[in-house]
Amino acid sequence: MxxxxxxxxxxxxxxxxxxxxxxxxxxxxxxxxxxxxxxxIAKKAGISKGLTYNYFESKKxxxxxxxxxxxxxxxxxxxxxxxxxxSDQEFIHFIKQNFKxxxxxxxxxxxxxxxxxQPQITDTFSKDYDEKIAPMxxxxxxxxxxxxxxxxxxxxxxxxxxxxxxxxxxxxxxxxFPIEVMEEKIINASFKIING
Amino acid sequence: MxxxxxxxxxxxxxxxxxxxxxxxxxxxxxxxxxxxxxxxIAKKAGISKGLTYNYFESKKxxxxxxxxxxxxxxxxxxxxxxxxxxSDQEFIHFIKQNFKxxxxxxxxxxxxxxxxxQPQITDTFSKDYDEKIAPMxxxxxxxxxxxxxxxxxxxxxxxxxxxxxxxxxxxxxxxxFPIEVMEEKIINASFKIING
Amino acid sequence: MxxxxxxxxxxxxxxxxxxxxxxxxxxxxxxxxxxxxxxxIAKKAGISKGLTYNYFESKKxxxxxxxxxxxxxxxxxxxxxxxxxxSDQEFIHFIKQNFKxxxxxxxxxxxxxxxxxQPQITDTFSKDYDEKIAPMxxxxxxxxxxxxxxxxxxxxxxxxxxxxxxxxxxxxxxxxFPIEVMEEKIINASFKIING
Amino acid sequence: MxxxxxxxxxxxxxxxxxxxxxxxxxxxxxxxxxxxxxxxIAKKAGISKGLTYNYFESKKxxxxxxxxxxxxxxxxxxxxxxxxxxSDQEFIHFIKQNFKxxxxxxxxxxxxxxxxxQPQITDTFSKDYDEKIAPMxxxxxxxxxxxxxxxxxxxxxxxxxxxxxxxxxxxxxxxxFPIEVMEEKIINASFKIING
DNA sequence: GATGAATGAGTATTCATTCAT
DNA sequence: CATGAATGAATACTCATTCAT
Numbered sequence: 001m002x003x004x005x006x007x008x009x010x011x012x013x014x015x016x017x018x019x020x021x022x023x024x025x026x027x028x029x030x031x032x033x034x035x036x037x038x039x040x041i042a043k044k045a046g047i048s049k050g051l052t053y054n055y056f057e058s059k060k061x062x063x064x065x066x067x068x069x070x071x072x073x074x075x076x077x078x079x080x081x082x083x084x085x086x087s088d089q090e091f092i093h094f095i096k097q098n099f100k101x102x103x104x105x106x107x108x109x110x111x112x113x114x115x116x117x118q119p120q121i122t123d124t125f126s127k128d129y130d131e132k133i134a135p136m137x138x139x140x141x142x143x144x145x146x147x148x149x150x151x152x153x154x155x156x157x158x159x160x161x162x163x164x165x166x167x168x169x170x171x172x173x174x175x176x177f178p179i180e181v182m183e184e185k186i187i188n189a190s191f192k193i194i195n196g
Numbered sequence: 197m198x199x200x201x202x203x204x205x206x207x208x209x210x211x212x213x214x215x216x217x218x219x220x221x222x223x224x225x226x227x228x229x230x231x232x233x234x235x236x237i238a239k240k241a242g243i244s245k246g247l248t249y250n251y252f253e254s255k256k257x258x259x260x261x262x263x264x265x266x267x268x269x270x271x272x273x274x275x276x277x278x279x280x281x282x283s284d285q286e287f288i289h290f291i292k293q294n295f296k297x298x299x300x301x302x303x304x305x306x307x308x309x310x311x312x313x314q315p316q317i318t319d320t321f322s323k324d325y326d327e328k329i330a331p332m333x334x335x336x337x338x339x340x341x342x343x344x345x346x347x348x349x350x351x352x353x354x355x356x357x358x359x360x361x362x363x364x365x366x367x368x369x370x371x372x373f374p375i376e377v378m379e380e381k382i383i384n385a386s387f388k389i390i391n392g
Numbered sequence: 393m394x395x396x397x398x399x400x401x402x403x404x405x406x407x408x409x410x411x412x413x414x415x416x417x418x419x420x421x422x423x424x425x426x427x428x429x430x431x432x433i434a435k436k437a438g439i440s441k442g443l444t445y446n447y448f449e450s451k452k453x454x455x456x457x458x459x460x461x462x463x464x465x466x467x468x469x470x471x472x473x474x475x476x477x478x479s480d481q482e483f484i485h486f487i488k489q490n491f492k493x494x495x496x497x498x499x500x501x502x503x504x505x506x507x508x509x510q511p512q513i514t515d516t517f518s519k520d521y522d523e524k525i526a527p528m529x530x531x532x533x534x535x536x537x538x539x540x541x542x543x544x545x546x547x548x549x550x551x552x553x554x555x556x557x558x559x560x561x562x563x564x565x566x567x568x569f570p571i572e573v574m575e576e577k578i579i580n581a582s583f584k585i586i587n588g
Numbered sequence: 589m590x591x592x593x594x595x596x597x598x599x600x601x602x603x604x605x606x607x608x609x610x611x612x613x614x615x616x617x618x619x620x621x622x623x624x625x626x627x628x629i630a631k632k633a634g635i636s637k638g639l640t641y642n643y644f645e646s647k648k649x650x651x652x653x654x655x656x657x658x659x660x661x662x663x664x665x666x667x668x669x670x671x672x673x674x675s676d677q678e679f680i681h682f683i684k685q686n687f688k689x690x691x692x693x694x695x696x697x698x699x700x701x702x703x704x705x706q707p708q709i710t711d712t713f714s715k716d717y718d719e720k721i722a723p724m725x726x727x728x729x730x731x732x733x734x735x736x737x738x739x740x741x742x743x744x745x746x747x748x749x750x751x752x753x754x755x756x757x758x759x760x761x762x763x764x765f766p767i768e769v770m771e772e773k774i775i776n777a778s779f780k781i782i783n784g
Numbered sequence: 785g786a787t788g789a790a791t792g793a794g795t796a797t798t799c800a801t802t803c804a805t
Numbered sequence: 806c807a808t809g810a811a812t813g814a815a816t817a818c819t820c821a822t823t824c825a826t
Contacts, residue, residue, distance in 0.1 A: 005826095012789070013788095031316055032230065035316075037817080049817090050818085050819080050820080051790055052818095059816095059817065114310065117310040117367075118228045154385075157381045160365075161358050161365060162357050164364055165357035165358055165361025165364065168364060185353045186354060186357065189350075189392075191392075192388050192392025193385045195392065196392040243807080243808090245800090246802085246809065247808075250807075255799095255800065255801090401785085423706065424622060424705075427708075430821060431821095440786060441787085442787055443786055445821090446786075505705050506705040508760050510619060546772075546773040547773075550776070552753070553751075553753035553756075555749075556757065557749035557754070558749040558753070560756060573742075580739075581747075581784075583784075584784025585777045588783065597810075600810070627795080636811065636813065637813085639811055787824105788826105789824090789825090789826105791823080793820095793821095794821100795817100795820100796816100796818090799812105799816100801811105801812085802810105802812080803811085804809105804811100805810105
């Protein structure tokens, strides 16, 4: 007879919101933002269209929260040794860690890549992304220099491109490129580039 | 008032069609397929909405022809030495040739990349792309083996990823990464990987 | 923990209901019936949406009760001398009394006027309004005749229109037309019309 | 076989636009702006919902054009003797002219009155209305002063209110108040007020 | 009595596509 | 070949109302 406590309501809100975001992420990643309708999201989440708007102001806001949340879940484990110098073993672990995060957030990465190619959707996104990814470059740069490369900038460019391309392959054709093998080859190639 | 010859008509048709495709490519590359309307295309091409349907069955068909045409213009210059073996100089030229094609067709590439990430748009596209790109892999593979690499498959993977990533950088942030420099570094890194 | 008496409950009910009606009146008067949502009303009244339906069957019913209640609060002080004859002083007092009621119920009047112009909202409203307002006409009519007007019906028409227009001005542009001045001029003009 | 000329298209556009505005005016006047849906407008105009947007950017734009057009059709015949002085006959004619315009544009007036009471709909509207109506006050003011009234400002106030109220009666209950009679009584009363 | 999550029908608006001329 | 008026289905979003707790 008593009304629900605000704690109960909070729990419901949290769970339902996650449900909607999960459904949205899958659809956005699979079909793109524009091609995904609120109806589809609601259907996939098993709720009514109207309820979506009890939790999000707009379709765009779902995307924004998804991006913010994606960033967090990807980059929260990403802060070791940012400014220091990595040993060979630590570098290897660093790359493996990145691939691990990729594997665990494949859909987020797919979403990010597709947003990159349609920058008008989220103008703020690019900036955030650049800021978040910059430390990664810094780690790489430090390592390359510490290894005594004779062209640190060039090597950084090549290795970054290689990583980006490897990620893209994993995202687009995860079943063709075995991520574990890719991972190992990328690590080996990195050392060859630096020490070559 | 002399009636136009069918040859003249053919020429007009061809030119109008190219006009529409040019407008579409720019809009699709800039804003994405879904976010681009037939009205925008017609306006940009300087024709009426209705006329568009005189040349294309649907919006989707414009995209399909754009993809097909993009493939052609990219890969038509891509058939030298497919099955043979490249010298170092020829390999360098081959990579440079690829970057040249990229530079000249930046919008097509942007479109391709965004389509890659939304495969449902053109299911046939992926297959075509794979078929078209396969010879490139073959050329790379041949070269790597001829260079005496001790892990040809691994090196191919790494170099492919590096190229793909380099292309992606050039497409997404053409003003940040100077393509010419990128080109040189990629070539150098390739040799290091193979010979390292 | 003693259970509330039914009397206490009744008091709570009454107060909550008045709270809702007060909030509704302000919003309806300011923004119109259609442009006002139950959410807004509930928020303004500091209660939940659902509770509104514990006191009113529907949004429409709030309006209906508001109208009924508005009539009451306006016309309850309005029954002196209905059938009798007014002296000059009493007539003046009568007009002043009307302006006083107007001033005290400006929002009700604004609501009434806007409803008048959208009769479909409350079909019953017009009839009620006519019935309620009829005695006022009667008082005016009696006074005009007693004053020896040579065109009682015409004068009634003119004075009624003048009062209605004055009320409208006061409702729509209360800051432009000083009600007190308006009041005085209307009274003077009435005598001029009757005695002219 | 030949395409429609731009002249033909212009004619179609003009006629269709008027059709939509006519339907909209009737519905807005009868039911109010908010309570009228685009579906209703399209249905009444005998066209599809979509076509409405070929002619108007939004529902609000229909209202705006309706207001602008209403002003024009009401006030275009309204510029005689604005700054001069009216004889008795000219004053009578002036009032009659106003009632004539009212009769011919009853729906526009109804719309205007209902907008007045929901000022948030068109903030610009009030200002325009005030500017347009000001000359009318000027004409009245000039006449009253020329007649030698001993309280010109007060008389202007009373007469303005009387006119406004008369208009409101005509708009709201056109079948109860015979406009012609009203007209005559208003004129008489005006003279009584001024000369009283 | 009180809450706010949930629903579903409704609203304005967009847009690919058709068609008469 | 060329036009743009016209359609209708789809889309994002709103809101009165219900209901489990």
